[in-house]
Amino acid sequence: MSTPSRGRRMLGVPLLVTALLAGACGGGGENDGGAAGTTSPPAAGSTAATPSASASSGGRVTIPTSAFADLPPELRKIEAQPMEVTDALPGLCDQEFRSGGRSVTASAAMTSAYKQPKDPPENVPYGTLHQTVFAFEGTGAADYLRRVSGAVADCRSFQASGGTVTVRSEPMAGTGDEALLVTVSRPAANLDGSPAEGRATSQILVIRVADAVTVVHDQGWEGSSNDPGLADDVARAAVRGLESWQR
Numbered sequence: 001m002s003t004p005s006r007g008r009r010m011l012g013v014p015l016l017v018t019a020l021l022a023g024a025c026g027g028g029g030e031n032d033g034g035a036a037g038t039t040s041p042p043a044a045g046s047t048a049a050t051p052s053a054s055a056s057s058g059g060r061v062t063i064p065t066s067a068f069a070d071l072p073p074e075l076r077k078i079e080a081q082p083m084e085v086t087d088a089l090p091g092l093c094d095q096e097f098r099s100g101g102r103s104v105t106a107s108a109a110m111t112s113a114y115k116q117p118k119d120p121p122e123n124v125p126y127g128t129l130h131q132t133v134f135a136f137e138g139t140g141a142a143d144y145l146r147r148v149s150g151a152v153a154d155c156r157s158f159q160a161s162g163g164t165v166t167v168r169s170e171p172m173a174g175t176g177d178e179a180l181l182v183t184v185s186r187p188a189a190n191l192d193g194s195p196a197e198g199r200a201t202s203q204i205l206v207i208r209v210a211d212a213v214t215v216v217h218d219q220g221w222e223g224s225s226n227d228p229g230l231a232d233d234v235a236r237a238a239v240r241g242l243e244s245w246q247r
Contacts, residue, residue, distance in 0.1 A: 061106040061135045067245035068110045068131055069216065069237035075230070077125040078113035085109045088130040090204055090217045092167055092184065093155035096148055097132075097206070097215050103140025108133050116227070127226045129234065130217040133242070137211065145178055145208050152182055162195060163187040172205070176239045179207040181231060189223055201225045205235055209242035 068080060088109035089097045099107065109132040113125035136144065152169045159165070165186040172179035182204040188196040203226055205216040216238055220226045 063106050063108040063133050063135060064245060065110065067108075067133050067212070067241045068214075069112075069129065069234060069241050071112070071114055071129075071237050072233065074117040075114045075233065076112075077115040080110045080112035083109050083111045083130065085132050088132045088217065089215060090130075090184075090202075092152065092165070092182075093158045094151070096151040096155065097204070099134055099144060100147075101140060101144070103136045103138055103143070104134055105137050106135040113221070114230070125221050127218060127220045127224075127230075130219075131238065132215045134213045134215075135211060136213065141208050141211050141213050142178075144213050145180065145206060148206055149180055152180070160186060161193075162189055172207070172235060175235050176207040176209040176242065179205065179235065181205055183228070188225075191222060199225075201228065203228060203231055205231065205238065207235060207238050207242070209239060210246040212242050212246050214238050214242060 065080070085107050088111065089095075091097070109130065111128060111130050113128050115123065115126045119126060134141070134144065149169070152167060155167050157164055157166045163186070165184060167182065167184055169180055169182045172181045184202045184204065185199050186202075188198045188200045190196045200220060200223060202217065202219040205214075205218070207214050207216070216234060218226045218231070218234060
C-alpha cells in the first residue's frame with residue numbers, strides 16, 4: 001500500500017507553528033534556544049513573503065528573518081513562520097546538529113512549506129523546510145561544521161521504527177564558504193504510520209557563510225520524499241539570506 005498522492009490530499013487546516021525561542025550564549029551546555037517571541041500562523045494556502053520582524057536576539061547579536069532562505073516565487077507555498085530551534089534541528093544516530101558550545105552568540109529557526117513550480121494551487125505542499133541559523137564568534141562556525149561532518153560520517157545507518165535508516169553525506173562545492181549535504185533514506189510509511197512500499201528520502205543542508213551556519217532540513221509533505229533536484233535552489237536561497245546579513 002502506497003502513500004496517497006500529494007495532489008489528492010487537500011490542504012484543509014492552517015499550518016500550526018510554535019513560537020520561536022531565540023538563544024543567547026549559554027554557560028557551557030547546549031545552546032539552542034532562549035527568550036521567546038510570537039507570530040500568528042498564516043491561513044491555509046497563503047503564499048510566502050519575506051518576514052520583516054527580527055527572528056531572534058542573542059544579546060549582542062540579532063538574527064533577522066531576512067537571514068533565512070527566501071525561496072523563488074514559483075516554489076513558495078506557505079509563509080515562513082518562527083519555530084523552536086530544538087524542534088527544527090534533525091537528529092540521526094544522536095543529536096549531531098546541536099550547537100553544544102559557548103561560541104554560539106544567537107540562534108533562531110523558521111519553518112515554511114514549498115511546492116513544485118507547476119503544482120496547481122489546490123495541491124497540498126510538496127515539502128517542508130525547517131531552517132536553523134546559528135551565529136558564532138571566533139572559529140565557532142568552522143568548528144561546528146567540522147564537528148557535524150565528523151558526526152554524520154560516523155552515522156551511516158541506524159534503526160528506527162519501521163526499519164533501517166541510511167545516511168549519506170558529501171561536501172557541496174561552491175556553496176557558501178563551505179557546505180555539507182546529508183541524504184537520509186528511511187522505510188516509507190502511510191499517514192497512519194503503517195509500512196508502505198519503498199523508501200522515503202529527506203535532505204539536510206549545513207552551510208557556513210562567514211561567522212554563521214544554517215541547517216536546513218528538507219522533508220517531503222506528511223512523510224513522503226523530498227525532491228533532491230531542489231537542493232541547489234534551497235541552498236542558493238539559504239546562502240543569499242546569510243550573505244545579506246553577514247556581508
